[in-house]
Amino acid sequence: MYEIISMKELVPSIFEAIVKAPEMAKKAKAGEFLIVMADEKGERIPLTIADYDREAGTITIVFMTIGTSTYKLAKMKAGDSYYALVGPLGHASEVKDYGTVICVAGGVGTAPIYPIARAMKEAGNKIITIQGARTKDLIFWEEMMASVSDEHIIMTDDGTYGRKGLVTEPLKEILERDGDGIGIIYAIGPIPMMKFSALTSKPFGNLTMVSLNSIMVDGTGMCGGCRCNVGEETKFTCVDGPEFDGHKVDWGLLMDRQRIYLDQEKEALDKYMKEVE
Amino acid sequence: MGEEVVKKPKRKERMPMPEQDPKVRATNFEEVPLGYTPEMAIEEAIRCAQCKVPACVCGCPVNINIPAFILEIAEGNFAAAARKIKETNALPAVCGRVCPQESQCEEQCVYNRMGRAICIGRLERFAADYERENDLVEIPEKPAQNGKRIAVVGSGPSGLTVAGDLILLGYEVTIFEAFHKPGGVLMYGIPEFRLPKDIVEAEVNYLVQLGVKIDYNTIVGKSIKVDELIEQGYDAVFIGVGAGLPKFLGLPGENLGGVLSANEYLTRSNLMKAYRFPEYDTPIITGNRVCVIGGGNVAMDSARTAVRLGADTYIVYRRAREQMPARSEEIHHAEEEGVKMMLLTNPEEILGDENNMVRAMKCIKMELGEPDESGRSRPVPIAGSEHEIEFDVVINAIGANANPLLTKSTPGLELNKWGYVVADEYGKTTKDKVWAGGDIVTGMATVIEAMGAGRMAAMDIHEKVMGVPKNKDPSPEALPDDMECALPSGKQP
Ligand SMILES: Cc1cc2nc3c(=O)[nH]c(=O)nc-3n(C[C@H](O)[C@H](O)[C@H](O)COP(=O)(O)OP(=O)(O)OC[C@H]3O[C@@H](n4cnc5c(N)ncnc54)[C@H](O)[C@@H]3O)c2cc1C
Ligand SMILES: Cc1cc2nc3c(=O)[nH]c(=O)nc-3n(C[C@H](O)[C@H](O)[C@H](O)COP(=O)(O)OP(=O)(O)OC[C@H]3O[C@@H](n4cnc5c(N)ncnc54)[C@H](O)[C@@H]3O)c2cc1C
Ligand code: SF4
Ligand code: FES
Numbered sequence: 001m002y003e004i005i006s007m008k009e010l011v012p013s014i015f016e017a018i019v020k021a022p023e024m025a026k027k028a029k030a031g032e033f034l035i036v037m038a039d040e041k042g043e044r045i046p047l048t049i050a051d052y053d054r055e056a057g058t059i060t061i062v063f064m065t066i067g068t069s070t071y072k073l074a075k076m077k078a079g080d081s082y083y084a085l086v087g088p089l090g091h092a093s094e095v096k097d098y099g100t101v102i103c104v105a106g107g108v109g110t111a112p113i114y115p116i117a118r119a120m121k122e123a124g125n126k127i128i129t130i131q132g133a134r135t136k137d138l139i140f141w142e143e144m145m146a147s148v149s150d151e152h153i154i155m156t157d158d159g160t161y162g163r164k165g166l167v168t169e170p171l172k173e174i175l176e177r178d179g180d181g182i183g184i185i186y187a188i189g190p191i192p193m194m195k196f197s198a199l200t201s202k203p204f205g206n207l208t209m210v211s212l213n214s215i216m217v218d219g220t221g222m223c224g225g226c227r228c229n230v231g232e233e234t235k236f237t238c239v240d241g242p243e244f245d246g247h248k249v250d251w252g253l254l255m256d257r258q259r260i261y262l263d264q265e266k267e268a269l270d271k272y273m274k275e276v277e
Numbered sequence: 278m279g280e281e282v283v284k285k286p287k288r289k290e291r292m293p294m295p296e297q298d299p300k301v302r303a304t305n306f307e308e309v310p311l312g313y314t315p316e317m318a319i320e321e322a323i324r325c326a327q328c329k330v331p332a333c334v335c336g337c338p339v340n341i342n343i344p345a346f347i348l349e350i351a352e353g354n355f356a357a358a359a360r361k362i363k364e365t366n367a368l369p370a371v372c373g374r375v376c377p378q379e380s381q382c383e384e385q386c387v388y389n390r391m392g393r394a395i396c397i398g399r400l401e402r403f404a405a406d407y408e409r410e411n412d413l414v415e416i417p418e419k420p421a422q423n424g425k426r427i428a429v430v431g432s433g434p435s436g437l438t439v440a441g442d443l444i445l446l447g448y449e450v451t452i453f454e455a456f457h458k459p460g461g462v463l464m465y466g467i468p469e470f471r472l473p474k475d476i477v478e479a480e481v482n483y484l485v486q487l488g489v490k491i492d493y494n495t496i497v498g499k500s501i502k503v504d505e506l507i508e509q510g511y512d513a514v515f516i517g518v519g520a521g522l523p524k525f526l527g528l529p530g531e532n533l534g535g536v537l538s539a540n541e542y543l544t545r546s547n548l549m550k551a552y553r554f555p556e557y558d559t560p561i562i563t564g565n566r567v568c569v570i571g572g573g574n575v576a577m578d579s580a581r582t583a584v585r586l587g588a589d590t591y592i593v594y595r596r597a598r599e600q601m602p603a604r605s606e607e608i609h610h611a612e613e614e615g616v617k618m619m620l621l622t623n624p625e626e627i628l629g630d631e632n633n634m635v636r637a638m639k640c641i642k643m644e645l646g647e648p649d650e651s652g653r654s655r656p657v658p659i660a661g662s663e664h665e666i667e668f669d670v671v672i673n674a675i676g677a678n679a680n681p682l683l684t685k686s687t688p689g690l691e692l693n694k695w696g697y698v699v700a701d702e703y704g705k706t707t708k709d710k711v712w713a714g715g716d717i718v719t720g721m722a723t724v725i726e727a728m729g730a731g732r733m734a735a736m737d738i739h740e741k742v743m744g745v746p747k748n749k750d751p752s753p754e755a756l757p758d759d760m761e762c763a764l765p766s767g768k769q770p
Contacts, residue, residue, distance in 0.1 A: 023500060037457060043549070043558040068558050084457040086494040217549070217559075220455055220496060221680055223541035224523045227532045234525070234532055239682065253532060256633035260534040264560035271555050 001081035002036075005058055010140040013065045014108055015074050016050075022057030024049070024087050030095060030115035031211070031243055034059070034087030035219045038072040042083060045069045046216045046238070048112035049088055062111030062140075068268040075276065089219045090242045093209070095119045098183025100126040102174060103149070104167050104197050106189020107133055110141050112211055113188050118148045125183070126150045130170050132193070136161035167193060168200045179204040186210075187246060191255055198246030210246035212237045212254060215261070229253050291396050292321035299613040303584050306469045306552055309610060310374075310399075315355065318403040322351035325395045328387060333397060336385035338729035339365045343382060343397055350400055359408035360415070362401060366728065367441040368434065368480045370409060371463055373402025374472050376725050377604055409479055416486045423447040425742050428511040430497045430683065433461020434724045435715030436517035437481065438731030439738070440489045446739055450488070453495040453506075458548060461519050462716075463724065465548035466540075468578050470585070474547070498683035503690075507710055513738045516698060516706070516713040517731065520677035520721045526570070530627030531673075535562060535635035539571070539579045539674035546582050564588045564670030568638060570624055571674035572601035577608060579672045580616040588670065590616045595623040595643050595656045621645070621656060625663065627671055637667045677721050687711075695720070703747075704734035712738060 003020040010016050024034065028049045035044045051060035065074045076082075093116050101120045105113040110131055121127050129149035133139045134157045146152045153170045154162025163170070167189075175182065185208040187197035194210040201208045214226035214237040221239035228237055229250035235241060295311045296302075302309055313321065325347040333343045341362055349358035362369040378384075378398035386394035408414055425448050429436045432454040440450045458464050460477040485491065497503060497518075506514050523538030525531050542561070545551040551561035567583040569576050572594035583590040592611070594601060598620055601608060612618070619640075626639040642662035645654035679696035691699040691707040697718055700706050704714040714730030716722060736747045 023495075027500070041550070041557045072558075084494050086455070086457075086496060086500070089496070089499060217541060217544055218456070220499075220521070220682055222521045222523070223544055224525065224538040225541040229532055253633055257532070257534050259632070260562065260634075261560040264554060268555045268558055268560065 002085040003081045004076055004078050007076065007078050009074075010062065011138050014062060014138070014140060015065070016060060016062045016111075017073070017076070018058050018060050019082065019085065020057060021059050021085055024085070025052045025054050025057045025059050028052040028059060028088045029092035030119040031091065031093030031112075032088035033090050033219075033242060034061070034085060035089065035216065036061070036073070036082050036086075037084040038069060038076065039083045042072060043069045044084070044217055044219070046089070046213070046219060046242075048211070049115070050111035051115060062108060064108040067265050068272045071269070071272060071276075086219070090238060091240075093119065093186070093243060095123050097124045100128065100182050102128045102130065102171065102182055102185045104130045104171055104185065104187040104189070104193075105132065105145070106167055106187075106193035107138065109187075109189030109193070110145060113186060114141060114144055114148070116186055116188075117145065120186075121148045128174060129153065130155065130167045131162075132156070132167035132189070134158065166196070168196050171197060172200050175201060175204040175206065179206060182206050184209065191251065191258070194246060195249075195251040198249070202247050208246040209243045210249060211242045212244060212249065213242070213258075214238075214254065215258060228257070289324070289393060291393055292317050292324075292399070294396070294399050299610075299615075302470065303614040306585055308473055309470050312406055313399060313403045315353075315407070318350050318355070318400060318407075319353060321396050322347045322400060324388075324393075325351070326387060332385040332387060333382040333395070336382040338381065338725045339732055341365050341382075341401075346404060347395065347397070347400055350404060355404055355407040356411070356413040358400075358404035359413075362404060365732075367438060367484065368724075368728065369401050370405035370476045371434070371472060371480055372725055372728075373398050373400075373405055374476075375463075375467060377723060379604070379606075381725070409476075414483060416483070417445065419488060420445060420447040422449065423743060425449070425512045426451070426510060427738065427742075428453060428506045428514045429517065430503070430514065431455075431461060431517040431519060431715075431717075432459035432481070432491060433517055433519050433715060433727060434463065435727035435731040435734075436461070436515065437484060438728040439515045439517065439712075439714070439735045441484050441487065442732060442735035443738065444484070444487045444489050446735075446743075448742075449490075451490045451492060453492050453497050453501070455494070455496040455518075456548065457493050459491055459493075461517075465544045466575070466578070468543065468547055468582050469552070470581065471578065496682065498686040503683070503687040503708075503711065512710065512742045514711045515704070515731070515734055515738070516683065516711065516717060517715045517727070518680065518683050518717050520716040521680035522678040523673065524676045524678055525673055526624065526675060528624060528626055530629055530635075533627055533629040533633050533635050535564070535669055536627055536671045537562075537673070539569075539575045539672055540677070542579055542672050543575075543582065546586075552582070552586065561586065562670050564668075566668045567591070567670040567672065568593050568624075568666070568668040569672045569674055570594075571676070572596065572603060573674065573676070574603045574607055575676075576674035577603045577611045577616075579674050581611050581614055583670070583672070584611075584614050584616055591619050591666075591668075592616055593619045593622050593624055593638070593640065595621065596653065597621060597645060597656075600653050619666075623656065623658065624671075628665070635669055635671055637665045638671060639663060639665050677716075679717060679720075684717075702733065703737035704730055705737055705741075 128151040132155040226237040231248040346358040346361040383394040429452045459481040549559035550557040551559045563586040567588040569580040621643040630636045643656035646657040649655040689708040698713040704712040712734040715727035
């Protein structure tokens with residue numbers, strides 16, 4: 001069983017769970033994800049492995065409540081166990097010395113960015129982090145991010161903390177200032193944020209990796225439900241990704257494919273909310 | 278009373294199996310054939326001639342002693358019949374339901390020439406169901422442990438067979454399974470209405486009671502590599518991971534929302550139980566007009582699922598009906614339930630709406646031309662016959678390829694040009710201590726062939742690990758010495 005060791009609400013609607021999974025903790029690398037099922041009737045949903053402790057044999061996941069499955073996970077407490085947990089899945093980030101790496105995190109995207117920034121830092125890179133959220137109360141893991149960053153810029157949409165504005169603004173400034181000095185950009189967060197980060201860097205030509213959050217079932221290349229278009233090619237997010245060159249991703253298709261089950265997701269959430277009331 | 282007692286003529290025809298009415302069953306996921314009653318089973322069993330040279334056994338890839346188990350049924354010893362089958366087949370309730378008997382044992386039966394082959398599959402199913410439903414399943418005594426450890430990758434029919442055979446020979450067996458449930462295609466592919474999942478779980482549970490350990494949620498190649506298993510001291514590793522990579526046609530529009538592989542559609546419905554959404558959380562697109570591309574069993578299973586989810590369902594197949602690879606029984610069932618066939622029709626493009634959801638499919642009519650390499654008439658497009666058909670869901674059921682997840686992470690394992698594992702007739706691969714069998718060696722085949730491959734590998738592993746020479750003929754008592762049977766795997770259907 002996959003026991004939850006600790007559980008907390010980091011900021012409203014974003015939760016952190018530390019889970020016992022010794023084998024996964026031994027193997028996990030930055031950029032990989034796992035699939036979790038809360039209970040026997042649950043969905044298999046992908047979440048990034050946001051951290052791991054090889055000695056304690058635990059992994060950390062951070063998730064935002066947006067539908068039935070994430071609400072179910074949020075309801076679980078330390079001592080409870082997930083019905084299924086499988087991973088690590090997907091390709092790890094290509095960690096090497098790029099010189100300088102910009103890490104752009106939007107909202108819950110801070111969680112998947114953190115292990116990448118840390119690994120890149122350990123590989124000798126200078127790390128510039130741009131961490132964004134709607135408002136001050138939604139910023140989490142600020143100190144952790146600061147600890148792996150040489151430069152740490154915080155952005156809020158409403159200006160309640162850090163600079164007011166979108167993450168793409170400082171991204172553009174840095175690239176204008178010294179585009180050639182940037183080895184690679186990582187941008188992870190909601191689709192529009194990744195899309196506009198990639199659009200911002202495109203004229204500068206810096207490789208910009210994004211982590212796609214396609215709808216998945218198995219996570220092993222067996223179903224093809226996670227198909228996306230990258231360049232002219234069809235890719236399976238689970239086995240070919242989840243990281244892809246953001247300049248080549250067909251964002252419109254990705255967004256539309258996220259909406260395939262919209263009506264049913266709403267129906268399921270309404271039912272679940274009635275049940276827990 | 279003075280009335281003449283009319284003796285019923287002895288039944289000579291095949292005993293039909295009662296089925297749910299097509300109109301009713303098209304709206305539920307309960308099993309379609311209802312099974313024999315004990316009286317029906319006995320009546321069918323006594324038709325068997327108990328041939329001295331039982332041709333049927335040769336048609337069975339695991340050489341079940343068919344006349345012997347049928348005799349037990351004829352004598353009313355139903356549980357004994359089940360035990361007889363289990364001597365060579367650990368999954369009788371599954372095989373009795375899904376094996377293509379018409380091209381295996383029943384095709385060879387001496388009565389088949391008269392169109393009256395004994396209903397071997399139905400009797401097999403009856404015996405297994407009777408034993409299970411009446412709690413008569415006996416767990417054999419645990420054999421002395423030989424101290425050797427075997428890792429089996431995948432809990433499909435091939436892996437389950439290796440595990441079942443070796444546990445009875447005293448090995449410690451652990452199955453590593455990627456999913457949270459056992460059975461492979463039996464669990465995630467074949468729908469409930471053809472193979473109820475509690476039956477699969479019961480048959481797997483029998484193996485667990487024998488001592489087989491199953492590690493779920495473990496993807497070999499990711500969670501752990503084959504080489505690591507060997508380093509951990511496993512004396513042999515059997516790879517039975519199935520084919521497991523969906524094929525797409527490469528048509529324009531294939532990534533639109535509403536276009537999915539049969540694997541995804543069936544996995545959602547069967548493994549994740551989306552047909553019971555929202556009781557289960559996983560959703561499935563039901564659609565109003567569903568198109569299933571393909572003409573095999575997977576296409577029939579997808580179409581019959583779509584009908585049950587309430588859609589007006591069509592099969593689009595580029596050849597003629599006679600060329601459909603699906604079992605004729607399945608095509609018949611599908612049509613009875615209201616699936617419509619668009620034959621000699623080839624999809625060319627999938628068209629979407631402004632939200633990137635499927636709206637229609639562009640197809641072209643085909644006609645049959647010269648025979649191709651497979652001997653089937655090659656379908657050729659009829660110029661100018663392009664037309665659009667409205668659909669809101671398109672399911673691709675055109676086959677599977679080899680999934681590279683495990684094979685790519687296993688150095689030293691030779692693959693053929695399609696990515697399937699190269700293995701000899703006993704499943705031995707080019708890698709030390711590693712065997713393979715089932716769909717990952719042959720490409721998508723059948724449950725019983727995967728089981729046959731598991732049986733061969735188990736014998737070979739036993740020989741290589743413990744030095745016990747293989748019994749080249751797994752069920753000698755069923756086959757008289759003078760009988761030539763194409764063992765090890767019987768007749769290839
Ligand atoms: C490789 C990978 C890694 C991921 N890592 C994380 C992570 O670390 N933390 C995290 O919170 N989430 C992560 N996700 C997204 C997460 O899997 C989804 O949020 C989750 O599946 C939603 O399930 P649900 O049942 O709660 O919501 P659903 O009922 O499935 O969705 C509710 C609503 O949200 C929309 N939606 C669905 N999926 C997403 C999505 N991915 N992003 C935005 N909106 C969506 C739907 O259109 C729907 O309207 C990751 C996804 C992938 C593929
Ligand atoms: C829809 C459908 C209907 C069918 N109908 C019939 C029928 O009526 N009659 C018939 O005889 N045959 C039928 N078949 C074919 C038959 O099911 C297969 O030939 C058979 O199941 C193959 O068995 P297998 O042991 O090779 O693998 P599979 O049944 O494919 O099982 C492989 C198992 O390995 C697991 N696995 C895969 N990769 C890994 C990994 N890396 N690590 C750990 N585990 C892994 C999978 O999750 C799965 O559980 C059908 C197939 C399908 C798809
Ligand atoms: S061939 Fe037919 S009649 Fe003869 S033993 Fe087999 S099932 Fe019975
Ligand atoms: S999730 Fe099924 S293939 Fe990627």
